[in-house]
Amino acid sequence: MSALPAEAQSPTLAAGSGPPWALKMLSETNHDFGAVARGAEVKAKIIINNPYEQPVRIGSVTPSCSCTTANMPPKTMLNTYESTELEISMDTRRFVRHKDAIVTIRFDAPQFAEVRIPVQMYVRTDVVLTPGSANFGAVDVGKGGTQTIDIAYAGNPDRKDWAIVEAKTSNPHLDVKVEETSRTGGGTVNVAVNYVLTATLKPTAPAGSFRGIIQLITNDATNPIVPVLAEARIEGDITVTPENVPLGTLVPGREKTVNVVIRGKKPFGISKIECESEDEAFLVRLPEGEKAVHVLPLTITPPEKAGPYQEVFTVTIPGRPEPVTFKATGRIAETN
Structure with missing residues (x-):
């Protein structure tokens, strides 16, 4: 079985840059999404926490590339010990293979500071997710729910044995299973393999925002894991x-x-x-x-x-x- 291109092995991601006092407020200063399927929803949340006595204000958030979205956090003025979340996502529909960008956060109080957060991904062209995540939406606490995702693989004839061997997650409130639905090609014909992933949110999920990662384990030794995002908003009474x-x-x-x-x-x-x-x-x-x-x-x-x-x-x-x-x-x- 041939491997993905060498460029699928993303280069080492540089650390974030900026004044130490500003970097100290971030839960992470760079983010590597790794190798992901085309169409996949890829999101990361960075927590910004103010440990200082003076209020801190976020003036702007700017991505360097249209492949990346980073909106202003819901709260921009942070008093002592207050936190907010910066969500960063990258576009796997319009962009393929290696993409990187810089997300710049500018603080304008108590003094000006600029923090640069490197992000990167590698979008595979041989695996496509529809839809791009298991999004359960709003779910009443104690109810749970089920979502399905179609997974399509298209590879060269020499990849006729490509397979997803297992679906797993470390999240205790999520059950997952994957089933092959069709397989064609081989010999001199390109391979096409289809699967259905079923993700079940358990009634045990607590109230609040829910986010987990499902791992599709394949027999591709070079890039064996295809990550899938699972999200929900569990609403209590x-x-x-x-x-x-x-x-x-x-x-x-x-x-x-x-x-x-x-x-x-x-x-x-x-x-x-x-x-x-x-x-x-x-x-x-x-x-x-x-x-x-x-x-x-x-x-x-x-x-x-x-x-x-x-x-x-x-x-x-x-x-x-x-x-x-x-x-x-x-x-x-x-x-x-």
């Missing part, structure tokens, strides 16, 4: 926004109020809100009656101890067996 409440920089003894929104698919009441710690720093007004949306003002009087600060809240809802939890994080400033 109750959601908290934000799940991690940003408190920013706090001054001991100076009150600060932030709002938390708790939504339900139907009206509900709240009987109790408890804090995990014994600081007694928070004052929470218990809402009255049943509503589909509750806005909770949280008022904190920060304690004297400087440094990182976190509180975990437990919300008891009548008739719901499990409580709802969320947390608040910030930093208490030093005082002279």
